[in-house]
Amino acid sequence: MRQLILGGARSGKSALAERIAGECGREVVYVATAQPGDGEMAARIAHHRERRPSHWSCIEEPLALAGVLREHARDERCVLVDCLTLWLSNLLAYGDEARFERERYALLETLPALPGEILLVSNEVGLGVVPMGELTRRFVDEAGRLHQMLAQRCERVLFVAAGLPLTLKDTSA
Numbered sequence: 548m549r550q551l552i553l554g555g556a557r558s559g560k561s562a563l564a565e566r567i568a569g570e571c572g573r574e575v576v577y578v579a580t581a582q583p584g585d586g587e588m589a590a591r592i593a594h595h596r597e598r599r600p601s602h603w604s605c606i607e608e609p610l611a612l613a614g615v616l617r618e619h620a621r622d623e624r625c626v627l628v629d630c631l632t633l634w635l636s637n638l639l640a641y642g643d644e645a646r647f648e649r650e651r652y653a654l655l656e657t658l659p660a661l662p663g664e665i666l667l668v669s670n671e672v673g674l675g676v677v678p679m680g681e682l683t684r685r686f687v688d689e690a691g692r693l694h695q696m697l698a699q700r701c702e703r704v705l706f707v708a709a710g711l712p713l714t715l716k717d718t719s720a
Contacts, residue, residue, distance in 0.1 A: 548664055548719050551697050553671040554707035561629050563707055564666045565598065571664050573625040575603040578616070580634040582609050609637040610646070613653035620661040631669035631697075635690055639682070651693065658700050669694060671706065 550567070554560035568575045577599060599605070608615045612634055620626050628634075638647045658665065673691045678684050698704045704716040 548703065549658060549661070549667070549701040550665065550703040550705065551667045551669065551694070551701040552705045552707060552712075553669055553694060553715075555671060555674070558707045559710035560668050560670075560705075560707040562598075562710070563705070563712055564627055564629065564668045568603075568625045568627045568664075568666055569600065571625045573623055573664055574621075575600075576619045576624055576626045577603050577605045578612070578619075578626060578628045579605060579607045580609050580612065580628065580630060580637065582633075582637065609634065610641065610650060612650065613657040616654070616661055616665070617657055620663050620665060622662045625664035625666065626661075627666040627668070629668040631667055631693065632672065632690060635693060636686065639686055639689065655696055655700065658697070667697060667701070669697075 550564075552560045552564050552567075568577075596605075604619075606615055606619065612628065616626060616628070638650055641647070669690070671690075671694070672687050678687055698716060702717070702719040703714070705712045706715050707713070
């Protein structure tokens with residue numbers, strides 16, 4: 548099953564994904580997309596590391612997400628990706644439009660065929676004001692498009708606010 552878990556910053560989306568992964572009864576592979584570019588981001592990464600069980604495997608991959616998913620998804624595994632928002636930021640900042648298109652296409656094409664449990668965490672950034680800068684507007688637009696395409700390919704889509712999940716879609720039954 549594929550699940551997309553959306554929410555704002557500090558909404559509880561990562562904690563929910565980690566709880567789902569911990570309760571699924573499968574081996575867990577955690578895919579981290581963040582890169583410690585500054586002290587604040589390094590602190591966030593450390594906080595996530597401390598929260599995760601030590602027996603979970605961790606893969607750090609900022610760009611080639613589809614390849615990592617193909618390599619590690621198995622029937623007996625749960626692969627948790629945290630988070631797509633940072634992955635998208637990494638790709639846009641990379642500055643190679645062809646690479647961005649390839650990686651996004653690869654994720655969208657790979658996802659439906661993956662075995663096991665797949666949990667995708669991402670920030671819903673389109674609920675606020677329209678950003679002023681061109682790059683920021685593009686990021687919000689690309690995130691919105693990505694979320695829509697992923698929601699079509701996932702059996703379950705959850706939105707988290709104040710630590711409370713709201714089911715937007717559930718075709719898993």
